[in-house]
Amino acid sequence: MNPNYxxxxxxxxxxxxxxxxxxxxxxxARKTQLLSALGFLTPNFIGFLIFTAGPVLFSLVIxxxxxxxxxxxxxxxxxxxxxxxxxxxxQFWVYMVNTGYFLIGIPVSIAGSLALAxxxxxNLKGMTIYRTxxxxxxxxxxxxxxxxxxxxxxxxxGPINAVIEEVSRVLQLGIHGPQWLISTRxxxxxxxxxxxxxxxxxxxxxxxxxxxxxxxxxxxGSNMLLYIAALTNLPEELVExxxxxxxxxxxxxxxxxxxxxxxxTFFIVVMSFxxxxxxxxxxxxxMTNGGPAGTTTTISYYIYTKxxxxxxxxxxxxxxxxxxxxxxxxxxxxWKLGNKEVSx
Amino acid sequence: xxxxxxxxxNRRKKASLIISHLVLIIIALTMLTPFIWxxxxxxxxxxxxxxxxxxxSIWHPENYAQVFQQVxxxxxxxxxxxxxxxxxxxxxxxSSMAAFAFSxxxxxxxxxxxxxxxxTMMIPGVVTMIPNYTLMVxxxxxxxxxxxxLPAAFxxxxxxxxxxxxxxxxxxxxxxxxxxxxxxxxxxxxxxxPLSRAGIVTLAIFTFLGTYGSFYWPxxxxxxxxxxxxxxxxxxxxxxxxxxxxxxxxxxxxNIVPLIAIFVAGQKFLVKGIQLGAVKG
Numbered sequence: 001m002n003p004n005y006x007x008x009x010x011x012x013x014x015x016x017x018x019x020x021x022x023x024x025x026x027x028x029a030r031k032t033q034l035l036s037a038l039g040f041l042t043p044n045f046i047g048f049l050i051f052t053a054g055p056v057l058f059s060l061v062i063x064x065x066x067x068x069x070x071x072x073x074x075x076x077x078x079x080x081x082x083x084x085x086x087x088x089x090x091q092f093w094v095y096m097v098n099t100g101y102f103l104i105g106i107p108v109s110i111a112g113s114l115a116l117a118x119x120x121x122x123n124l125k126g127m128t129i130y131r132t133x134x135x136x137x138x139x140x141x142x143x144x145x146x147x148x149x150x151x152x153x154x155x156x157x158g159p160i161n162a163v164i165e166e167v168s169r170v171l172q173l174g175i176h177g178p179q180w181l182i183s184t185r186x187x188x189x190x191x192x193x194x195x196x197x198x199x200x201x202x203x204x205x206x207x208x209x210x211x212x213x214x215x216x217x218x219x220x221g222s223n224m225l226l227y228i229a230a231l232t233n234l235p236e237e238l239v240e241x242x243x244x245x246x247x248x249x250x251x252x253x254x255x256x257x258x259x260x261x262x263x264x265t266f267f268i269v270v271m272s273f274x275x276x277x278x279x280x281x282x283x284x285x286x287m288t289n290g291g292p293a294g295t296t297t298t299i300s301y302y303i304y305t306k307x308x309x310x311x312x313x314x315x316x317x318x319x320x321x322x323x324x325x326x327x328x329x330x331x332x333x334x335w336k337l338g339n340k341e342v343s344x
Numbered sequence: 345x346x347x348x349x350x351x352x353x354n355r356r357k358k359a360s361l362i363i364s365h366l367v368l369i370i371i372a373l374t375m376l377t378p379f380i381w382x383x384x385x386x387x388x389x390x391x392x393x394x395x396x397x398x399x400x401s402i403w404h405p406e407n408y409a410q411v412f413q414q415v416x417x418x419x420x421x422x423x424x425x426x427x428x429x430x431x432x433x434x435x436x437x438x439s440s441m442a443a444f445a446f447s448x449x450x451x452x453x454x455x456x457x458x459x460x461x462x463x464t465m466m467i468p469g470v471v472t473m474i475p476n477y478t479l480m481v482x483x484x485x486x487x488x489x490x491x492x493x494l495p496a497a498f499x500x501x502x503x504x505x506x507x508x509x510x511x512x513x514x515x516x517x518x519x520x521x522x523x524x525x526x527x528x529x530x531x532x533x534x535x536x537x538p539l540s541r542a543g544i545v546t547l548a549i550f551t552f553l554g555t556y557g558s559f560y561w562p563x564x565x566x567x568x569x570x571x572x573x574x575x576x577x578x579x580x581x582x583x584x585x586x587x588x589x590x591x592x593x594x595x596x597x598x599n600i601v602p603l604i605a606i607f608v609a610g611q612k613f614l615v616k617g618i619q620l621g622a623v624k625g
Contacts, residue, residue, distance in 0.1 A: 034452065036528040037445040044442035047498025052464055055475035062475070069478070116371065119364055132611070133372040136379070139607050142557035143575040144599035147582050148382050151589050157394040159381055166396060220375060222618045278468040282559050286579060303470045308564045313474055320470045327468060 069311035082318035117227030134220025153180035178204035420577035439502030447510035509543030546617030
């Protein structure tokens with residue numbers, strides 16, 4: 001790999017002056033490489049220090065202060081007060097539950113991406129067209145599509161409920177569409193502003209609407225492309241050998257495909273959790289303002305309201321570090337579990 | 345294998361093919377329907393938007409013109425594209441140089457430092473967002489193009505992606521050039537950059553898209569109307585005129601048309617780039 005090292009083996013056999021000379025030259029070459037490397041790194045590194053590394057440290061420091069940009073209180077170091085306050089804050093726990101609830105979409109979306117990839121990996125005609133259409137939502141994702149979905153979900157005028165009402169009328173089912181983005185109901189029956197389950201809250205509401213939209217957006221996105229790539233790299237002999245042994249489609253999938261895909265699945269799961277735990281901000285800001293009754297407020301939206309609507313910079317920094325710690329811990333757990341799974 | 349058995353497996357294959365196509369078509373329609381509704385709604389009168397009838401009875405292309413009259417939509421377009429181009433150029437420039445140092449030059453602790461660099465990608469955006477905001481306040485860059493562009497132009501992701509590309513270039517190439525007395529800068533500009541063109545195009549597309557759709561940073565940074573980018577413009581358009589669904593949908597269509605154009609033009613690079621980005625470095 002490293003040409004300097006391979007040279008090293010040759011020169012040790014020669015003795016005396018040549019060895020010393022080549023050694024000096026090598027050290028010199030190393031030094032010029034280091035200096036050049038510094039030169040090449042500088043533009044990116046300066047920006048990195050100013051806008052990433054510096055801010056990370058700075059945010060950790062001010063998490064221990066009561067800094068408020070509106071200067072309504074005098075600046076003070078408050079020790080662990082922000083963190084203590086956070087753990088006694090009922091709202092924080094409610095928003096943690098919301099953030100966790102949104103993770104329900106992840107396994108559904110990953111399984112869907114895998115299913116689509118398998119469907120597309122059969123050398124079918126029109127594969128590129130299908131792939132493009134599936135990829136379209138994740139490619140155009142953003143504020144425009146969220147505003148679109150907000151209108152689709154409109155309980156009175158939106159097309160989703162119009163279709164539900166029409167179907168119900170024709171088949172005489174007598175059901176009404178859910179209230180979607182203005183409803184606090186959810187599939188687990190989590191209570192409003194409390195961390196507990198109640199039957200009255202069971203149903204489809206704002207959180208589920210956002211999850212459905214998320215699955216629609218992500219299912220044909222980069223995860224599907226990653227699975228397609230992994231499937232094309234799958235050694236064909238393995239599948240053929242299994243088929244010769246009389247394995248059915250499901251058995252081939254379970255015993256050959258799935259274990260071979262483990263590294264890809266692992267990567268996707270880790271990235272989805274990292275993204276999911278810090279997600280929900282755009283949806284909340286564009287579609288619901290965190291409501292109804294705070295049910296779509298995730299930790300990241302909570303940080304936004306604290307930092308940029310109430311300007312409690314110190315407290316918001318503390319919350320963002322707690323979020324970072326949670327993401328870090330869950331990634332570690334994923335890593336531990338994943339490596340066991342991948343290695344078999 | 346007997347002839348009848350062969351026929352049977354052939355028939356079974358055909359049946360499974362048809363089922364596959366059916367399933368794929370249904371899914372494709374699910375993906376498309378919201379877009380179709382959006383386009384049709386953008387041509388409808390306001391009363392018709394709320395009706396189930398899919399096609400407008402009278403087409404209203406003037407909805408699009410009206411968007412430009414109600415808000416400074418052309419301005420938003422310009423701002424988004426202007427900021428995105430600057431961020432893209434700066435990112436490609438700084439990332440390709442850093443990637444060169446991390447892939448083609450040999451120095452002590454290179455890979456350790458690279459891993460540390462990569463590790464910062466795990467830090468949630470909000471952690472750096474708050475200090476960066478206060479930094480912008482101190483530097484008087486709040487509500488300015490510089491403030492929109494600079495903090496977005498130095499990513500670890502770009503370095504990572506281009507390093508992946510540059511690692512795959514055979515080392516013999518720059519060794520030969522070194523023997524011929526070429527400087528590292530010459531090697532970078534004349535050998536490595538042209539050979540990593542695909543990677544740079546991929547990074548350029550990703551960066552452009554990311555900046556074009558970027559929401560959080562412009563939302564907190566921009567105060568005056570004339571600096572609003574498309575996503576911010578859309579947000580305020582929606583909250584001010586949200587009842588005019590047909591106009592909002594026209595604006596949404598105009599928002600995503602450039603994205604579709606870029607996608608069609610750059611599809612080849614994108615698919616590769618996503619797959620490469622996931623390969624462990």
